[in-house]
Amino acid sequence: MNTSRPILPLVFCLLLSWAYGQETPELTAKDSIVKKSWIVTLGTNFVDDSGDEFGNLFDIQDGWNAVPYPSRLSIGHYFESGLGLEAIASYNRYKEGNIIDNVPITEDVSYMGLDFRVSYDLNMILGETGFFDPYVGIGVGYTDANNQGRGTYNAVVGFRTWFSDRWGLDFNSTGKWTMNTDNSSNHIQHGLGLAYRFGIEKGLSKKGEEKKALLDELAKEQQRIQDSIAAKEKADEEARLLAERLQREKEAAELAAAEKARRDAEEARRAKISSEIDGLxxxxxxxxxxxxxxxxxxxxxxxxxxxxxxxxxxxxxxxxxxxxxxxxxxxxxxxxxxxxxxxxxxxxxxxxxxxxxxxxxxxxxxxxxxxxxxxxxxxxxxxxxxxxxxxxx
CATH class of the missing domain: 3.30.1330.60 (OmpA-like domain)
Structure with missing residues (x-):
């Protein structure tokens, strides 16, 4: 028996296994990622409406405004393509003495915002980065700030960091440009929240897909080895199987002929009955x-x-x-x-x-x-x- 052909594929399989860490790889939970999901976040927001918010981003003392309780709620649906649709509601309060539109205010003023945006997961471009999940987005919204209502065009940049498939933190900053032609101002809103993910659909990461491709190749090689071994046994039985097959075909042909004769007789009987009924x-x-x-x-x-x-x-x-x-x-x-x-x-x-x-x-x-x-x-x-x-x- 010639064993050289089965041995060569076996050697190839062993080499592939060695190249992947000297052990046959297996798919694990780490090889899968979330492809689609819903995400709800609850947290706080900080508003910079000082009038020079894009020039003095970190004027936290006089320019940023916040409240000491949860003030931002969002819900979004995120698709396998990397796109996400989100709705965000936020509340804030401008503190007396802070600079709003380049002027210190003399009393506390409420801030309310309702925004809708489309986001894109940058991991689709950068490649899977594990727990770090950066994104950008654009959208529109309505803001009532400093006793002025305004529609806004929004642009957002942010990232989420995940502790598990379901729980993580969301950090983002949104620039809001007013649609109005009056004196309403542009401003920046920062968000920080606890994120919960549900309705999850998972799939393989790129590394997981590579590992699966390797496993498939190993399985194919192993199957080829088994096929080569089985070929000899099959050849030894081929004559007997051929005789059995010919006998079965003969019996099947006889049964088919008998069945056809029965069907023809039945059809003839039915035709005769139909003719007799029609003849009445x-x-x-x-x-x-x-x-x-x-x-x-x-x-x-x-x-x-x-x-x-x-x-x-x-x-x-x-x-x-x-x-x-x-x-x-x-x-x-x-x-x-x-x-x-x-x-x-x-x-x-x-x-x-x-x-x-x-x-x-x-x-x-x-x-x-x-x-x-x-x-x-x-x-x-x-x-x-x-x-x-x-x-x-």
Whole structure:
């Protein structure tokens, strides 16, 4: 037996394993990351509305304003593409003596903001950075600050740092530019909050995908080795299996031929029954009558013979009228005609469960002789009938 070919793939697998840390790698929880989620944050915010907020960013003493309790709430949905849609509500209070619009204020003034933004996860560009999750965003909002309401255009930069899949901290700074043409000012709002993530959908990180690709390659090589070993055993049994297969094919062909013959015979039987039923034609009635003539009874005797010759045959008798008379009357008359036809057949010893009946009134005319159409008596007579339909062979 030639073992050189199975050995070569095995050596390749071992080399791949050694290259990945000299052990066969396994996928772990660290190889997966959050792809989609909802995030809620609760925290505080700091507003710099001093009038020189973009030139003196860290004038914390005189320019920043905050309240000593939770004052910022946000909720957002974040997609696998890196985009996120967020809504943020915030409250603050300008402290008496702080500089607002380049002027110290003489009393405390409330600040309220409602903002909506679209953010983008920079890890989509930088690559997965573990617990560090930077993002940028743009949006719009409405702010009531220093007793002035204004719409704003917003730009945000921030990052989240995660302690687990669900809990982390959110740090961000938002520049807000007023939409108004009055004296309302631009300002900066900083946010810090505890973030909770839910509705999580996870997937493999890039490193996890690389590891999975390696595992798949190792599995393929191992499978090729097993296939090579099994090939020899398969070759040894091939002659026996071939003989067994030929025997099975022969038996299957015989069964198929027998089944085809059975189906052909059944189709022929059904065709013969259909032809015999169609050959009977219909039972026709005189105007406003449901009584069977001698010729009709002779026709029904032939139907009884067909039913007796085919004990599994089930039929349906449909009663019909012409269009003359009211619809209600015609419905009653059609049901009576169908019942008269049924009673005759049952009287000849056919079981009741082999025949069903239904009256159709004037709803299924065989020609154009509807209400309002002038027709000869011969044409109207074509519609006064009981017809036979095969339900089951």
């Amino acid at each position: 034609g219909k039972v026709y009635f005189r105007l406003n009558s449901s009584y069977l003539s001698v010729a009709d009874k002779q026709n029904l005797d032939k139907l009884v013979d067909i039913l007796n010759s085919n004990p599994t045959l089930i039929i349906k008798i449909g009663g019909h009228t012409d269009s003359r008379g009211s619809s209600k009357y015609n419905q009653w008359l059609s049901e009576r005609r169908a019942k008269r036809t049924l009673d005759y057949v049952l009287a000849k010893g056919i079981p009741e469960d082999r025949i069903s009946v239904e009256g159709f009134g004037e709803t299924q005319l065989t020609n154009e002789c509807a209400d309002g159409v002038s027709c000869s008596e011969a044409k109207h007579a074509k519609n006064r009938r009981s017809a036979f339909e095969i339900v089951q062979y």
